[in-house]
Amino acid sequence: MTSLSDSFTQNQATHWDIFCAVVDNYGDIGVTWRLAKQLAAEYQIDINLWVDDLQSFSHILPELDCELSKQRFFGVNILQWNSPLDIPYIPGSLLIEAFACELPSSVIDIIESQHKAHQTIEPNSSLANNVSKPPVWINLEYLSAEDWVDGCHGLPSMQASGIKKYFYFPGFSHHSGGLICEENLFNQRDSWQSDDKNKLALFKRLGLTGIDVNDYVISVFSYETDALTALCQYWINAAQSEVNTQKIHALIPMGKSLHSIISLLGVSFDTIKATQRFSMGNLTIHILPMTDQTEFDRLLWSCDFNIVRGEDSFLRAQWAAKPFIWHIYPQEDDYHLVKLQAFVNIYSLKLENDIANIWSKTNFAFNQQDTNVVEHWQQLISAQLPLQQHAKDWPVDAKKDADLASRLVEFVKTS
Numbered sequence: 001m002t003s004l005s006d007s008f009t010q011n012q013a014t015h016w017d018i019f020c021a022v023v024d025n026y027g028d029i030g031v032t033w034r035l036a037k038q039l040a041a042e043y044q045i046d047i048n049l050w051v052d053d054l055q056s057f058s059h060i061l062p063e064l065d066c067e068l069s070k071q072r073f074f075g076v077n078i079l080q081w082n083s084p085l086d087i088p089y090i091p092g093s094l095l096i097e098a099f100a101c102e103l104p105s106s107v108i109d110i111i112e113s114q115h116k117a118h119q120t121i122e123p124n125s126s127l128a129n130n131v132s133k134p135p136v137w138i139n140l141e142y143l144s145a146e147d148w149v150d151g152c153h154g155l156p157s158m159q160a161s162g163i164k165k166y167f168y169f170p171g172f173s174h175h176s177g178g179l180i181c182e183e184n185l186f187n188q189r190d191s192w193q194s195d196d197k198n199k200l201a202l203f204k205r206l207g208l209t210g211i212d213v214n215d216y217v218i219s220v221f222s223y224e225t226d227a228l229t230a231l232c233q234y235w236i237n238a239a240q241s242e243v244n245t246q247k248i249h250a251l252i253p254m255g256k257s258l259h260s261i262i263s264l265l266g267v268s269f270d271t272i273k274a275t276q277r278f279s280m281g282n283l284t285i286h287i288l289p290m291t292d293q294t295e296f297d298r299l300l301w302s303c304d305f306n307i308v309r310g311e312d313s314f315l316r317a318q319w320a321a322k323p324f325i326w327h328i329y330p331q332e333d334d335y336h337l338v339k340l341q342a343f344v345n346i347y348s349l350k351l352e353n354d355i356a357n358i359w360s361k362t363n364f365a366f367n368q369q370d371t372n373v374v375e376h377w378q379q380l381i382s383a384q385l386p387l388q389q390h391a392k393d394w395p396v397d398a399k400k401d402a403d404l405a406s407r408l409v410e411f412v413k414t415s
């Protein structure tokens with residue numbers, strides 16, 4: 001009969017598994033996909049990304065075939081996570097449950113057996129090097145700028161089986177798990193932004209017509225809010241009232257933001273198609289086709305101002321070095337406003353008080369459906385130059401000396 005320890009007597013597998021359940025929207029898969037790609041490209045780690053909803057995933061990876069249970073892109077194995085799991089799970093050296101998703105019971109059974117097998121081996125026995133250790137088990141948490149993150153990042157939670165599960169908190173401080181940021185991202189962005197031809201070519205590629213190099217372009221990827229309706233109404237009339245008399249273009253993908261402005265377009269939601277445009281006064285609204293993440297980054301680099309949401313586009317807007325508004329994912333009891341305040345505090349540290357104040361007010365108004373956002377916007381636009389300079393300086397400050405992937409690799413080595 002084979003003993004438990006015999007069944008794990010093999011070379012330690014070195015691949016990493018990431019399990020991602022798509023709750024709603026694209027953020028969970030957006031974050032895990034970014035991380036998986038980076039780990040494969042920069043650390044040559046063999047990554048299995050298990051995803052329960054390939055349909056949602058295909059919106060940000062159009063090449064994905066939703067019928068295939070296994071496929072590989074950018075060096076990452078993408079595996080369909082069915083319940084029960086119908087692709088065998090083989091433990092590697094790291095197991096990530098993203099955003100506290102519930103791992104399949106078969107996966108837990110396997111690592112528990114492996115743990116038991118490993119426990120039964122005497123440290124000095126000849127088997128000690130041959131019996132593979134269970135993977136380091138991590139719950140990758142949501143990004144937050146709150147202070148408590150530092151105290152909780154990396155803490156283990158002892159499971160009934162005796163296995164430790166670690167909490168990994170992304171964050172903005174040295175003691176947190178860091179922020180996802182690819183090694184060459186800032187160089188690529190700088191090179192893109194150094195030549196206006198790049199943005200004009202992108203707009204053309206996306207089917208967005210009539211945008212002149214000096215027009216003011218705003219990307220809008222938010223949730224529903226009356227504040228957006230009010231801003232669009234204001235932009236329609238902006239030429240008469242504003243110091244800045246540039247034409248304004250708002251680039252809006254199909255989805256939540258569009259619900260907030262549909263009343264301005266005079267058509268029904270169902271008839272709208274990507275690349276359509278609606279010109280009203282000083283504002284042209286363009287319906288943006290959804291793209292993959294690389295092209296989405298370039299879009300953020302190409303706009304003068306970005307309105308972003310959730311977690312991943314929020315971070316990418318920071319890396320874009322352009323001013324932005326963050327529409328944070330709403331939580332019960334308005335807890336998201338606490339998280340917004342925490343970020344506003346750190347983002348404002350090096351901003352002049354007046355500008356910090358107005359940037360904060362604009363963000364809170366946008367998040368609280370407050371149509372006074374227009375007043376704040378007017379003031380914000382008059383502080384555009386210092387705000388733009390701050391947006392340029394911020395990424396280096398925020399990333400600090402190490403990004404999330406490199407901190408994670410170190411964490412796994414020492415856990």
Ligand SMILES: Cc1cn([C@H]2C[C@H](O)[C@@H](COP(=O)(O)OP(=O)(O)O[C@H]3O[C@@H](C)[C@H](O)[C@@H](O)[C@H]3O)O2)c(=O)[nH]c1=O
Pocket residue numbers: 023024025026027028029030031059060142221253289290291292293294296309310311312313314329
């Ligand atoms: C518009 C667009 C987005 N994207 C990507 C960028 C991001 O990776 C992803 C959007 O994710 P987010 O910006 O995080 O926003 P989101 O609202 O889609 O996701 C949210 O989901 C909730 C369940 C989480 O709790 C939130 O924290 C948040 O992550 O979609 C593209 O790749 N192409 C596009 O054209």
